[in-house]
Amino acid sequence: MAVIIDGKKISQQIKDELKEKVEKLRMEGKTGALAVIQVGADPASSVYVRNKKNACAYIGIESLAYELPEDTSEDALLQLVEELNGKEEVKGILVQLPLPSHICEDKVIQAISPGKDVDGFHPQSVGAMAIGEKGFLSCTPAGIIELLKRSGIEMEGKRCVVIGRSNIVGKPMALLMLRENATVTITHSRTKNLPEICRQADILIAALGKPRFIGAEYVKEGAVVVDVGIHRDENNKLCGDVKFEEVEKIASAITPVPGGVGPMTIAMLMNNCVQGMEEEPKA
Numbered sequence: 001m002a003v004i005i006d007g008k009k010i011s012q013q014i015k016d017e018l019k020e021k022v023e024k025l026r027m028e029g030k031t032g033a034l035a036v037i038q039v040g041a042d043p044a045s046s047v048y049v050r051n052k053k054n055a056c057a058y059i060g061i062e063s064l065a066y067e068l069p070e071d072t073s074e075d076a077l078l079q080l081v082e083e084l085n086g087k088e089e090v091k092g093i094l095v096q097l098p099l100p101s102h103i104c105e106d107k108v109i110q111a112i113s114p115g116k117d118v119d120g121f122h123p124q125s126v127g128a129m130a131i132g133e134k135g136f137l138s139c140t141p142a143g144i145i146e147l148l149k150r151s152g153i154e155m156e157g158k159r160c161v162v163i164g165r166s167n168i169v170g171k172p173m174a175l176l177m178l179r180e181n182a183t184v185t186i187t188h189s190r191t192k193n194l195p196e197i198c199r200q201a202d203i204l205i206a207a208l209g210k211p212r213f214i215g216a217e218y219v220k221e222g223a224v225v226v227d228v229g230i231h232r233d234e235n236n237k238l239c240g241d242v243k244f245e246e247v248e249k250i251a252s253a254i255t256p257v258p259g260g261v262g263p264m265t266i267a268m269l270m271n272n273c274v275q276g277m278e279e280e281p282k283a
């Protein structure tokens with residue numbers, strides 16, 4: 001039976017470390033706020049936004065909430081981002097995705113100053129990550145790296161297969177695994193022989209966004225399995241991309257849903273906010 005990787009516990013450790021850091025920074029006169037912008041009232045987004053605000057309160061940083069109506073224009077949103085770019089006390093700007101369809105997400109992401117891009121989605125942040133320069137790392141992939149490190153799972157020289165190539169999970173995940181000296185394969189919806197490729201993985205990262213898709217036939221005996229997916233099943237129960245009960249019997253370690261990758265994403269967002277506070281003013 002696999003070891004269950006406890007993302008809740010590890011993310012709590014990280015938040016406690018950050019809380020101490022924030023207190024120290026405050027004593028040095030360094031403070032800051034995270035601006036959280038939500039357009040519309042999508043219930044799932046509201047839960048994420050609330051969790052982010054709670055995490056800020058826990059580690060002791062201020063959060064500024066901007067709850068805008070669904071019909072907010074792209075121009076109005078871009079103008080708000082521009083204003084926040086110019087405010088020295090704002091160290092991080094987060095625009096909750098998805099945005100309503102009349103607003104171009106890429107345009108909004110690119111309007112955020114890279115020095116305040118705590119989600120790590122700006123092309124400059126992505127470019128810096130790709131070439132190993134300093135910058136904000138995309139929170140979910142960075143959280144997975146931290147989860148593996150803190151669970152004592154070696155990445156160097158290991159075969160890692162990432163399922164999914166999205167800009168926010170799959171691609172940055174592959175780049176960060178490469179940075180850890182893993183041998184990385186990226187797979188996606190057009191990949192042929194997916195089970196066969198996945199069975200070569202020492203570390204299998206499932207981020208395809210399909211509930212309970214990855215069963216035992218995708219997993220090598222003793223592999224480490226990271227489940228990024230989040231879904232509600234027919235009984236309104238949270239589940240991931242992996243058939244947990246089936247895969248835990250053959251994996252050596254596995255992340256559960258909930259309580260695996262999810263809490264780490266928020267912990268890494270907080271880590272990015274604190275990184276923003278440590279740096280020189282950008283406004």
Ligand code: NAD
Nearest residue numbers: 140164165166169188189207208209228229230261262265
């Ligand atoms: P996405 O839909 O943007 O991308 C999915 C990727 O999977 C695509 O690149 C696609 O090519 C690939 N894919 C789809 N079907 C496939 C198949 N049958 N075989 C192989 N590849 C396939 O999704 P995303 O934004 O990357 O998110 C993926 C999942 O992770 C979702 O369930 C999302 O809710 C979850 N997620 C969780 C967190 C977290 O904090 N835990 C954060 C972000 C996303």
